[in-house]
Amino acid sequence: MKIPLLDLRGQYQQIKGEIKAAVNSVLESGQYILGEQVEKLEKEIASYCGVDYAVGVASGTDALLLSLKALEIKPGDEVILPTFTFFATAGVISHLGAIPAFVDIDPISYNIAPEKIKEKITDQTRAIIPVHLFGQPAEMDKIMETAADYNLKVVEDACQAIGAKYQGIQVGNFGNAAALSFFPSKNLGAYGDGGMVLTNDKLLAEKIKRLRLHGGERKYYHQEIGYNSRLDAIQAAILRVKLEYLTEWTDNRQRVAVTYNSAFKENKLDGMVSLPAKKIRDSTHVFHQYVIRTGDRDRLKLFLEKNGVSTGIYYPLPLHLQKCFKGLGYQEGELPVAEKICKQVLALPIDPGLNDEEISYIVKLFASKMR
Structure with a gap:
């Protein structure tokens, strides 16, 4: 049996008629950058996420x-973020000449540990980027309280968490702004790159619209130095089709996670493997990844893959120990929770179409190797 981490080909087969029609409509229109499809997607995403504004990038x-640029983060400013996240969360800080201030994580949720944030705040701290990792919301009430106490901006990294809720409220509604990713493997993925900024601040939304278009509101007139960061109309049209299925796919991801949990417990493996756990009551985990922890990760990964089961490691090295951040002076052992977890995490297949037989096969492979 061969089981991919995520079956994007199978997903495409389910909706290819709608996708082809959507792409053809854009090709016939002659409008390939921004335009009507992007504007419609922005409104639909804003409605789905419960925010006032969404800006495609x-x-x-x-x-x-x-x-961060719209919030006027400047060279020398410090921005607090978790060390256990995808590189881009830190990379964008450095690109602005600002300084990433890495914080350790909670051992249950793998998100930034709120109680550790205050320890990193200095006179140069200007913002916090909480990451809703793997689809589970960070503890936003505590984070926002700290931000208010120290007058800090907050940008939610919701790239893995569209549709997730924290205490009944959609992620993206807490900070000054939030980021979504439409990378193909995301819960709502394009067939190429794409992203979106969410905000409830009209002036901030207008500024981001300028920044994505070389700093101008109309052709050849530039109010500030901006970027070329426009969402393609074809990707927007594809995403509009897929957005109609997002709730169903999210429900299925949650079903897969519940089935995994049950199977691990039935096979008496829950004491040997740390399963994903919700840290906060009334929060909603959308399972961009189903990540377990085991002390025998590398051997199990090799064994699973030899038996046809694809897996992933997110992430093998925390950001504070990456070579490119060596100049910041972090030492091994400084952020111990993340360092330990990086050696143990293993992502299992989480395709919404995964069936009970496939999940049972994966868990029985675990059982055969761990006993």
């Missing part, structure tokens, strides 16, 4: 970058 990375 070229990628999730750019959504973070433009948000």
